Amino acid sequence: MRIIDVETMRRLEAETIAAGTSGYRLMRRAGEGAAELIREFAGNRFRRAVVLAGGGNNGGDALVVAALLDMPVTVYATRPLTELRGEARQAARDLPDHVHVEERTELDDSDFRPGDLIVDGLLGTGFAGELRPQFRNYIEVANRSGQPVVAMDLPSGINGDTGVADSGAAVEAALTVTFGYPKRGLFHGDGPRCSGRLRLVDIGLNAVEPGVGYGEAFFAADARRELPRFAFDIHKNLRGRLLIAAGSREYSGAAVLAANAALRTGAGMVRLAMPVSPRLPLPAALIFREFPAGREGCFAAEAARELTPWLEASSAVAAGSGWGDGPGLAEVLERLLDFPGPLLLDADALNLLSRRPELRRRRGTLVITPHPGEAHRLARGFGIPESADRIEFACALAERLHAVTLLKGARTVVAAPDGRWSVNSSGCADLAAAGSGDVLSGTVGALLAMRPDAPFEMTALGAWLHGMAGELGGRGLIADDLPGLVRLAVGGIAAGSASF
Incomplete structure (x- = not known):
């Protein structure tokens, strides 16, 4: 599977949407595939899923997951869900009533407990540069909890191209579910250390043209x-x-x-x-x-x-x-x-x-x-x-x-x-x-x-x-x-x- 950079991923998504697949359909495919993999990863080991939802599409992916998990779910949102835009707003509207949502400006150690599985939907491929204090707090408290984290697309705080934790802090995931194509940052810098196990969800993007990308990553589809x-x-x-x-x-x-x-x-x-x-x-x-x-x-x-x-x-x-x-x-x-x-x-x-x-x-x-x-x-x-x-x-x-x-x-x-x-x-x-x-x-x-x-x-x-x-x-x-x-x-x- 071809490894691509963030700009190529944006282009492929835009081409797919222009060809008639809605942005929300892509988000649903990502979230549904991630939810299936998370259920397999979790088995019967966890009592609760805690979803960390940022304000962008990465948070929207995580909200789709929150609606599909077969365990109690708590969402800690960095902003009111009513303020979300585009596809993320639609994902928030589709949340079932049993999903408990809290808007939190910051977290502390008491927000996680043994038996939690954390889903990281804070920051996606668009992140680069310095973490805002709110996101740094979420990341540091989640890491300190000692509970397993599943990251959506790539661990929050990791630069999608360089793999560097630009602010010196990034989610340390046990599993990363990446969408469409693996991103270059997963294999460089802090990416390998922070991403844990890797899984790939096909969301129906066009094939990458010959010569585009940075080598290959070997996944289950390649093994088959x-x-x-x-x-x-x-x-x-x-x-x-x-x-x-x-x-x-x-x-x-x-x-x-x-x-x-x-x-x-x-x-x-x-x-x-x-x-x-x-x-x-x-x-x-x-x-x-x-x-x-x-x-x-x-x-x-x-x-x-x-x-x-x-x-x-x-x-x-x-x-x-x-x-x-x-x-x-x-x-x-x-x-x-x-x-x-x-x-x-x-x-x-x-x-x-x-x-x-x-x-x-x-x-x-x-x-x-x-x-x-x-x-x-x-x-x-x-x-x-x-x-x-x-x-x-x-x-x-x-x-x-x-x-x-x-x-x-x-x-x-x-x-x-x-x-x-x-x-x-x-x-x-x-x-x-x-x-x-x-x-x-x-x-x-x-x-x-x-x-x-x-x-x-x-x-x-x-x-x-x-x-x-x-x-x-x-x-x-x-x-x-x-x-x-x-x-x-x-x-x-x-x-x-x-x-x-």
Whole structure:
């Protein structure tokens, strides 16, 4: 989904209205879609919704939501609803009698209580500059309440183009429901930190013209389009054959996590090559072999030659998770770099490559999945200038290493050597756990094995499925939970579920 700036959004809305769709119809579509997503997010966890309604169309969107939620609703309005104009005034008129409305010049801590879900409809894409004291008060009290906030379109206080909280204060949302197209500010500056989970509501705007916008953001609709589909009579050898070369004596769990994830993502056949027997049980569906190890418990140089038959039988390879650091690993990496199909390198394989940049040579597609520390080491090893802008940095890595690059972190960035990039919309803080990256490696590796002709798309899809698995798991998640949750995400998308 194309990322656009505020001016483009205004133009698209104006074109749609000029073509015959009323402004209030657009507002209804936004509010109805947001209300559906909020109901899914809320479940039965909340006793009351508290809607913060500003005086513009963002407040109107929130009033539409207030009318549609299936829980008690209190609206704190920054001005009398009778003073609203245009579409927002119509939304106020359509409020049912059971919605309690209070005009408040300021809020205090007693206005929120445990069990509240806050809906932020204070300021929309038109905001820039300094917050008025009333809005600063609303924002600060809502943030201080500790209750989850759902933001309409983008968190109030965030500049829709730059992502900067111009006044130093912005709503810190647990979920942001953005309308029509994702706005540039959601992915820059304070935007990623303040927006929380991202969801997109289609309100029927025209398609963005080619060349307009700032790259792509990957949402559920993109996942539905890119997920590999298989004929009813397919067999396992046509569903992708993945080789995972991972693990060591100290980190055998990393290999097991990657293998489980690859199987649950749907690869037809997964082979796991390790230098040791794992301490954890392996799935019966997995093909496992122990390869030569050095004294330190890592792959020995002899493993490079012995991997050849398995490489020849594979459509993709994922390597590096839990490798550790041993003298034989350079030869193993050299052998893997000769593999003609998609090769994913993660973790210790990337650390080795950063120390030995001369090893970088590829006949086939290379995919790298660094976290920020590994990305820093690669930049230093390959002489790449580092940028505080994650998108710029990921694109620089992709260009210099000629590799599809998945830069992990809040709003994971996937960049291709040809300049394309995509920002992932799924994920949550619960994914910041040991072993999570190993699951991501197995997930992306499986997708590369299924569709080796589309490495950029499959890497972006893998990032989205992994992020959605984290959202499904929630607080208390550990990496062992993730493969099963990836399966649920894949199944939901394959079945056309609207829950994502």
